[in-house]
Amino acid sequence: RKEVEQDPGPFNVPEGATVAFNCTYSNSASQSFFWYRQDCRKEPKLLMSVYSSGNEDGRFTAQLNRASQYISLLIRDSKLSDSATYLCVARNKLIFGAGTRLAVHP
Amino acid sequence: NAGVTQTPKFRILKIGQSMTLQCTQDMNHNYMYWYRQDPGMGLKLIYYSVGAGITDKGEVPNGYNVSRSTTEDFPLRLELAAPSQTSVYFCASSWDSRTEAFFGQGTRLTVV
Numbered sequence: 001r002k003e004v005e006q007d008p009g010p011f012n013v014p015e016g017a018t019v020a021f022n023c024t025y026s027n028s029a030s031q032s033f034f035w036y037r038q039d040c041r042k043e044p045k046l047l048m049s050v051y052s053s054g055n056e057d058g059r060f061t062a063q064l065n066r067a068s069q070y071i072s073l074l075i076r077d078s079k080l081s082d083s084a085t086y087l088c089v090a091r092n093k094l095i096f097g098a099g100t101r102l103a104v105h106p
Numbered sequence: 107n108a109g110v111t112q113t114p115k116f117r118i119l120k121i122g123q124s125m126t127l128q129c130t131q132d133m134n135h136n137y138m139y140w141y142r143q144d145p146g147m148g149l150k151l152i153y154y155s156v157g158a159g160i161t162d163k164g165e166v167p168n169g170y171n172v173s174r175s176t177t178e179d180f181p182l183r184l185e186l187a188a189p190s191q192t193s194v195y196f197c198a199s200s201w202d203s204r205t206e207a208f209f210g211q212g213t214r215l216t217v218v
Contacts, residue, residue: 031203031204032204032205034206041194042211042212043196043209043210043211043212044149044196044209045209046206046207046208049206087148087149089207091203091204092203093151093154093164093203094137094139094151094154094198094200094207095151095165096141096148096149096151097148098147098148099148
Protein backbone atom coordinates (compact mmCIF):
# COMPACT_ATOMS: atom_id res chain seq x y z
CA ARG A 1 0.00 0.00 0.00
CA LYS A 2 1.28 3.46 -0.89
CA GLU A 3 2.09 5.73 2.03
CA VAL A 4 -0.16 8.49 0.73
CA GLU A 5 -3.04 7.99 -1.68
CA GLN A 6 -5.23 10.60 -3.27
CA ASP A 7 -8.44 10.75 -5.23
CA PRO A 8 -7.72 10.16 -8.88
CA GLY A 9 -8.37 13.23 -11.05
CA PRO A 10 -8.97 15.20 -12.98
CA PHE A 11 -11.83 17.12 -11.45
CA ASN A 12 -13.52 19.40 -13.98
CA VAL A 13 -15.84 21.91 -12.30
CA PRO A 14 -17.55 25.17 -13.26
CA GLU A 15 -16.64 28.44 -11.63
CA GLY A 16 -18.41 28.84 -8.32
CA ALA A 17 -18.59 25.13 -7.60
CA THR A 18 -17.53 23.49 -4.35
CA VAL A 19 -15.03 20.68 -4.74
CA ALA A 20 -13.54 18.29 -2.19
CA PHE A 21 -10.35 16.25 -2.31
CA ASN A 22 -9.54 13.36 -0.02
CA CYS A 23 -6.24 11.80 0.85
CA THR A 24 -5.47 8.71 2.94
CA TYR A 25 -2.20 7.90 4.65
CA SER A 26 -0.91 4.57 5.91
CA ASN A 27 1.65 5.58 8.55
CA SER A 28 -0.18 6.19 11.80
CA ALA A 29 2.99 7.80 13.19
CA SER A 30 2.63 10.72 10.76
CA GLN A 31 2.74 13.87 12.81
CA SER A 32 1.84 16.71 10.52
CA PHE A 33 -0.09 17.16 7.33
CA PHE A 34 -0.14 19.67 4.52
CA TRP A 35 -1.79 20.51 1.24
CA TYR A 36 0.42 21.84 -1.53
CA ARG A 37 -0.55 23.39 -4.82
CA GLN A 38 1.44 22.80 -7.99
CA ASP A 39 0.91 24.79 -11.15
CA CYS A 40 1.91 23.29 -14.47
CA ARG A 41 5.69 22.93 -14.80
CA LYS A 42 6.29 24.78 -11.51
CA GLU A 43 7.48 23.79 -8.07
CA PRO A 44 4.94 22.82 -5.38
CA LYS A 45 3.99 25.59 -2.97
CA LEU A 46 2.37 25.27 0.41
CA LEU A 47 -1.37 25.89 0.32
CA MET A 48 -2.13 25.19 3.95
CA SER A 49 -1.23 23.09 6.94
CA VAL A 50 -3.84 20.70 8.32
CA TYR A 51 -4.54 20.82 12.03
CA SER A 52 -6.34 18.25 14.16
CA SER A 53 -9.21 20.62 14.85
CA GLY A 54 -9.59 21.52 11.19
CA ASN A 55 -8.70 24.90 9.79
CA GLU A 56 -9.95 27.39 7.27
CA ASP A 57 -8.24 29.94 5.09
CA GLY A 58 -10.69 31.98 3.07
CA ARG A 59 -12.37 29.65 0.59
CA PHE A 60 -10.23 26.68 1.64
CA THR A 61 -10.98 24.30 4.51
CA ALA A 62 -8.73 21.43 5.57
CA GLN A 63 -9.70 18.62 7.89
CA LEU A 64 -7.88 15.73 9.52
CA ASN A 65 -9.36 12.46 10.72
CA ARG A 66 -6.66 10.57 12.60
CA ALA A 67 -8.89 7.61 13.43
CA SER A 68 -9.57 6.93 9.76
CA GLN A 69 -6.19 8.29 8.62
CA TYR A 70 -7.40 10.70 6.02
CA ILE A 71 -7.18 14.39 5.31
CA SER A 72 -9.44 16.47 3.15
CA LEU A 73 -9.44 19.79 1.33
CA LEU A 74 -12.62 21.68 0.49
CA ILE A 75 -12.58 24.55 -1.97
CA ARG A 76 -15.67 26.73 -2.05
CA ASP A 77 -16.65 29.15 -4.81
CA SER A 78 -14.02 27.82 -7.23
CA LYS A 79 -12.15 30.36 -9.34
CA LEU A 80 -10.44 29.85 -12.67
CA SER A 81 -7.17 30.57 -10.86
CA ASP A 82 -7.71 27.52 -8.64
CA SER A 83 -6.90 25.26 -11.62
CA ALA A 84 -3.81 23.34 -10.55
CA THR A 85 -2.72 20.03 -9.08
CA TYR A 86 -3.28 19.60 -5.35
CA LEU A 87 -0.87 17.39 -3.43
CA CYS A 88 -1.31 16.09 0.08
CA VAL A 89 1.55 15.29 2.41
CA ALA A 90 1.61 13.12 5.52
CA ARG A 91 4.70 14.14 7.32
CA ASN A 92 7.21 11.62 8.46
CA LYS A 93 9.49 11.55 5.58
CA LEU A 94 8.17 14.10 3.14
CA ILE A 95 6.13 11.69 1.04
CA PHE A 96 3.63 13.21 -1.36
CA GLY A 97 0.43 11.84 -2.75
CA ALA A 98 0.32 11.56 -6.55
CA GLY A 99 -1.79 14.69 -6.72
CA THR A 100 -5.28 15.50 -7.91
CA ARG A 101 -5.70 17.77 -10.88
CA LEU A 102 -8.40 20.41 -10.74
CA ALA A 103 -9.65 22.24 -13.82
CA VAL A 104 -12.12 25.07 -13.24
CA HIS A 105 -13.97 26.21 -16.37
CA PRO A 106 -16.12 29.28 -17.05
CA ASN B 107 16.31 35.78 0.94
CA ALA B 108 16.85 33.35 -1.95
CA GLY B 109 15.32 30.27 -0.28
CA VAL B 110 16.17 27.09 -2.19
CA THR B 111 18.26 27.53 -5.34
CA GLN B 112 18.79 24.80 -7.94
CA THR B 113 21.22 24.81 -10.82
CA PRO B 114 21.12 24.24 -13.70
CA LYS B 115 17.52 24.93 -14.73
CA PHE B 116 17.81 22.83 -17.88
CA ARG B 117 20.24 20.18 -19.07
CA ILE B 118 20.51 17.66 -21.87
CA LEU B 119 22.76 14.66 -21.22
CA LYS B 120 23.86 11.85 -23.44
CA ILE B 121 23.39 8.27 -22.28
CA GLY B 122 26.24 7.24 -20.01
CA GLN B 123 27.31 10.77 -19.10
CA SER B 124 27.48 11.97 -15.51
CA MET B 125 26.39 15.18 -13.90
CA THR B 126 25.68 16.82 -10.57
CA LEU B 127 22.52 18.76 -9.85
CA GLN B 128 23.22 21.49 -7.36
CA CYS B 129 20.92 22.55 -4.54
CA THR B 130 21.62 25.16 -1.91
CA GLN B 131 19.43 26.77 0.74
CA ASP B 132 20.01 29.84 2.87
CA MET B 133 17.37 29.23 5.54
CA ASN B 134 19.62 27.15 7.83
CA HIS B 135 17.24 24.22 7.41
CA ASN B 136 18.34 20.87 8.78
CA TYR B 137 16.35 18.69 6.38
CA MET B 138 16.85 18.56 2.65
CA TYR B 139 15.23 16.39 -0.02
CA TRP B 140 15.51 15.44 -3.66
CA TYR B 141 12.52 14.48 -5.77
CA ARG B 142 11.90 13.54 -9.34
CA GLN B 143 8.65 14.20 -11.16
CA ASP B 144 7.86 12.47 -14.43
CA PRO B 145 5.31 14.03 -16.80
CA GLY B 146 1.78 13.83 -15.40
CA MET B 147 2.97 12.04 -12.28
CA GLY B 148 3.52 12.85 -8.64
CA LEU B 149 6.73 13.59 -6.76
CA LYS B 150 8.93 10.63 -5.90
CA LEU B 151 11.44 10.99 -3.08
CA ILE B 152 14.96 10.03 -4.20
CA TYR B 153 17.11 10.85 -1.17
CA TYR B 154 16.85 12.99 1.90
CA SER B 155 19.12 14.31 4.61
CA VAL B 156 18.36 15.22 8.21
CA GLY B 157 21.57 17.15 8.71
CA ALA B 158 25.13 17.59 7.53
CA GLY B 159 26.83 14.22 7.13
CA ILE B 160 23.58 12.22 7.22
CA THR B 161 21.72 10.96 4.16
CA ASP B 162 19.13 8.27 3.59
CA LYS B 163 17.33 6.62 0.70
CA GLY B 164 13.85 7.58 -0.34
CA GLU B 165 11.43 5.77 -2.64
CA VAL B 166 13.52 5.70 -5.84
CA PRO B 167 17.26 5.97 -5.02
CA ASN B 168 18.70 3.67 -7.71
CA GLY B 169 20.98 5.44 -10.17
CA TYR B 170 21.61 8.43 -7.87
CA ASN B 171 23.99 9.45 -5.13
CA VAL B 172 23.98 12.33 -2.70
CA SER B 173 26.24 13.95 -0.15
CA ARG B 174 25.66 16.53 2.55
CA SER B 175 28.94 18.04 3.67
CA THR B 176 27.41 21.35 4.75
CA THR B 177 24.01 22.46 6.03
CA GLU B 178 23.48 24.62 2.94
CA ASP B 179 24.28 22.23 0.10
CA PHE B 180 22.77 18.93 -1.00
CA PRO B 181 24.04 17.92 -4.47
CA LEU B 182 22.52 15.02 -6.41
CA ARG B 183 24.85 12.96 -8.58
CA LEU B 184 23.88 10.92 -11.64
CA GLU B 185 26.77 8.63 -12.54
CA LEU B 186 25.65 6.88 -15.74
CA ALA B 187 22.69 8.73 -17.18
CA ALA B 188 19.90 6.63 -18.68
CA PRO B 189 16.80 7.72 -20.65
CA SER B 190 14.67 6.60 -17.69
CA GLN B 191 16.20 9.47 -15.70
CA THR B 192 14.61 12.05 -17.97
CA SER B 193 12.51 14.01 -15.52
CA VAL B 194 12.12 17.23 -13.57
CA TYR B 195 14.15 17.22 -10.38
CA PHE B 196 13.10 19.26 -7.36
CA CYS B 197 15.12 19.99 -4.27
CA ALA B 198 13.38 21.01 -1.04
CA SER B 199 14.30 21.90 2.52
CA SER B 200 12.57 22.13 5.88
CA TRP B 201 13.49 23.01 9.44
CA ASP B 202 12.59 19.59 10.83
CA SER B 203 10.43 16.54 10.16
CA ARG B 204 7.18 18.28 11.04
CA THR B 205 7.38 21.65 9.37
CA GLU B 206 6.53 22.74 5.86
CA ALA B 207 9.05 22.28 3.08
CA PHE B 208 10.18 24.89 0.59
CA PHE B 209 11.04 23.93 -2.96
CA GLY B 210 13.52 25.08 -5.54
CA GLN B 211 12.33 25.87 -9.05
CA GLY B 212 13.44 22.56 -10.46
CA THR B 213 15.94 21.19 -12.99
CA ARG B 214 14.59 19.80 -16.25
CA LEU B 215 16.85 16.96 -17.33
CA THR B 216 16.65 15.15 -20.65
CA VAL B 217 18.79 12.08 -21.33
CA VAL B 218 19.16 11.19 -25.02
